[in-house]
Amino acid sequence: MNTRYHDVAADHYDSKWGIDFGELGHDQVLAKVRKALHTKPGHYPRSLEIGSGTGYFTLNMMRAGLIDEATCSDISPGMLASLTANAGRLGLEVRTVEADAERLPFADQSFDLVLGHAILHHIPDLPQAFREFARVLAPGGTLLFAGEPSRYGDRLASVPKRAAGALAPLWRRAIGARPRGWAGTASDGAPDAALEGVVDVHAFAPGELSSLARGAGFTDVRVTGEELLANWFGWTNRTLEATAEPFDVPWAWRQYAYRGYLVLQELDRRLLESRLPPTIFYNLLLAARKPA
Numbered sequence: 001m002n003t004r005y006h007d008v009a010a011d012h013y014d015s016k017w018g019i020d021f022g023e024l025g026h027d028q029v030l031a032k033v034r035k036a037l038h039t040k041p042g043h044y045p046r047s048l049e050i051g052s053g054t055g056y057f058t059l060n061m062m063r064a065g066l067i068d069e070a071t072c073s074d075i076s077p078g079m080l081a082s083l084t085a086n087a088g089r090l091g092l093e094v095r096t097v098e099a100d101a102e103r104l105p106f107a108d109q110s111f112d113l114v115l116g117h118a119i120l121h122h123i124p125d126l127p128q129a130f131r132e133f134a135r136v137l138a139p140g141g142t143l144l145f146a147g148e149p150s151r152y153g154d155r156l157a158s159v160p161k162r163a164a165g166a167l168a169p170l171w172r173r174a175i176g177a178r179p180r181g182w183a184g185t186a187s188d189g190a191p192d193a194a195l196e197g198v199v200d201v202h203a204f205a206p207g208e209l210s211s212l213a214r215g216a217g218f219t220d221v222r223v224t225g226e227e228l229l230a231n232w233f234g235w236t237n238r239t240l241e242a243t244a245e246p247f248d249v250p251w252a253w254r255q256y257a258y259r260g261y262l263v264l265q266e267l268d269r270r271l272l273e274s275r276l277p278p279t280i281f282y283n284l285l286l287a288a289r290k291p292a
C-alpha cells in the first residue's frame, strides 16, 4: 500500500508539499538539521537517507556541502525517479536504491550519517528498522530524523482544522471563491487523501522515539519539538483552501498564508521551542549517535 500510494503521489509531491531546492528549501532543511543536533551540523562523507522521497533533505544538504557521497533509499520507485530528475536538474550525483527500511541492502558500518524526514511514521516494525539503522552506521556515526508527527501535537492541530472547516463558507464568500468541485476540479490526480490514514501508521510521544533509539544501542539521544503556532496557522489555511476552487484563491491570500507561516515558524523557533515541552509541538526531531 505504501509503495502504491507514494508512486501515485510522486508526480505531485513537490508542489503539494512545497518541496523546494532553492534558497528557501536549503534554509529550511539546514535549520531542521541544526535544531535536531542542537549544534552546527558536521560534515558527512557517506550518508544514507531512508524514505528519501523526491530528495528534499539529501539534495538540500548536498547543496549546503554537508555530504560527499549520498545514497537515497525509498520503497517507492516513482519517488526515486522524481529524485533522480531533481538531482539531475541541480547537477548533483546521488545513488538511489529501492529498499524497505526494515531490510536495508547495505553492508554493516557503511555510512557516517543515517537520516530521514517524515518517514518513521510509515514504518510498521520500527524496532527492526532501528536495528538496521544501527547496523549500517559506522561507529560514532550520526542518526537524524525530522518531521515526525507528534501524537499530542496532532490532536491539538485538529482544533484549528475543525474551526477552519466550519468557517470555510464565510471565508469563501469573503474572498469570492467558489466551492471546490464547482468547475469539475475536485480531483487533481493526487492520491486519495483518505489513504493518508492508511499509510501513516504511527504518531509519536517524544519518549517513544528516544526508547526506539536507545533500544537499538544509540547514545546521546535527543528529541526536540518544532512548530506550534506556524502549524496551527498552516493547517487553518490549508483546510480553508482545500474547500475552494484553486484558481479562485487570490494571489494576495496565498502570499499572506505563505509569509505568515514563515513568520510564525521563526516565532516558534525563537520563543517557544526552547521553552515548552516537545510533546505539544506538531513535529518531532530525533538525533542520536552510534557509540564509537
Ligand SMILES: C[S@@+](CC[C@H](N)C(=O)[O-])C[C@H]1O[C@@H](n2cnc3c(N)ncnc32)[C@H](O)[C@@H]1O
Residues within 6 Å of the ligand: 002, 003, 006, 007, 019, 050, 051, 052, 053, 054, 055, 056, 057, 073, 074, 075, 076, 079, 099, 100, 101, 102, 116, 117, 118, 119, 122, 123, 124, 147
Ligand atoms: C511522507 S514521504 C517523505 C519523503 C521525503 N523524505 C520528504 O521529506 O519529502 C514518505 C516516504 O517514505 C517512503 N516509505 C514509506 N514506507 C517506507 C518503508 N517501509 N521503507 C522505505 N521507504 C518508505 C515513501 O515511499 C515516501 O517516499
